[in-house]
Amino acid sequence: MELKDIIDLKAFPIGNTDFRAACKKEFNETGVFVMPGFVQKGAIDTIRDEGIANKDKVFKSTKQHNVYLTPKDERFADDHARNRLVTSSKGCITDDLMPQGSPLRQLYDAPVFRSFLCDVLGEDAMHQYADPLSSINLHFAEKGEELGWHFDNSSFAITLMVQAPEKGGKFEYVNAVRDADLGEMGFEKVNEILDGKAPVEIVEADAGTLVFFRGRNSIHRVAPNEGDLTRILAVLAYNAEPGVELSEAARMTFYGRLS
Template sequence: MTLDASRLIDLERYPIHCNGTERDALLAQVRADLARDGCAVIKGFLTTGGVAALVDEANSVADQGHWSKSRTNAYFTKDDPSLPEDHPRRQFYDRSNAFVPADNFSPDGPLRTVYDAPGFDEFIRDCLQEENFYRYADPLADVIVNVAEEGNGFPWHFDTNNFTVTLDIQNAETGGAFEYAAGIREGDENFDEVARVLNGTSDRVTVLELEPGDLQLFRGRYSLHRVAPLKGNRPRYVAIFSYVQEPGMVGAPERTKQLYGRTLPIHHERAGQRGDAYID
């Protein structure tokens, strides 16, 4: 049975598919939030039934997630002994969580029904006000679910994708706050301020508590961010929809292997094709 996006998304409250004053007002608010610090949250974007449907789907595929435990720096690069010991590139942290790759989600399932909903891409593009706007072409990563359990978090890092759109599906019992330092490397790497975030002395960190059904737009390519450790028996599920500035972009082979446990031929064929020169 084909799902109806209107049963998953609260289109009465957020008519993203219809031009008009309500959509315009929503756009204005999201744009203002993005301009302020690169982060905007649309509270209760999903209906109660939509949240339940996505929780059921996430439960059904959670065992397909690639679980990994590793020590990573904010750039997902290897240690560089030529740098000082206190350099941000030499600060490594434990990481333990899972990503359920995109090819585990049915084209007519609830997650992709939200992603393919009429007006969804256009709304996201209008929010970001980007002329160059494309779905991430990575067949393992265009729309995924992150799974984390007690003790797990995602340490400080920058995103590979220029724009990240996330949908909170299920929270852990406690913990799991989203923390970010907005625009910390807008224009350059800004290692000094990155170091202050990592050692806990920066005054640029915002702590954000998201709830199931909240839609978040985030410019994570330029903002250092993390998910705080979790507590309790209930796993945390967050869907990630990815958009980029260049057509045909996919993840680098090394990072794809880290996150999803495998690569596809396309990752090797398009290795090195990026629209910026940041070290990750």
């Protein structure tokens, strides 16, 4: 499959300097950039079918965690924003199970796509993970499964909706809740969000939608899937430096294995 059969290059001319600059401007201003229909239907159908064919290899996990994705801090009460627990439950297929000829792998590896990412994200280079599991993941959320409120440790995330749920399963976020660099953790705002008292932004994403998101200081979640159709999301993970591996502890937590 050629790149023009994967990406709608007429709507998204990712090699064009002016287009890249416009994308970068919007992303810098809002912390989120949404491209509906970025991946064409034929390619997204193939990616979906590849995922479903490997569904028996999904690693499923349900975990409780705080929004900071850190161990409990004994200096605070259990009901303090620092230690309040939320639930994340999902299934995952790892990079090593993706077919070599998959349109998803072609997209991930395409030099013009990586160059586009560098320009929009303000990075010098985009490198795959050195470990065999972490570069491309497919996440599956069945009915009732969710990704609890949290902040990311990384500076950006790139996701592709492969199969949208029939009901629920929306990506929700609140911008600028904390300032991790200054150590301002936004406890009061976090409590409001966990109590359902704060307005949230919602990203609507049909199959084929590519999303850039800065989640280090903006809290976000995937609401519970309320329908019978599985929500399938591809996560494209890169590093600014070569040779980076996800830690063994993280791999065991996310994937249940090291290789």
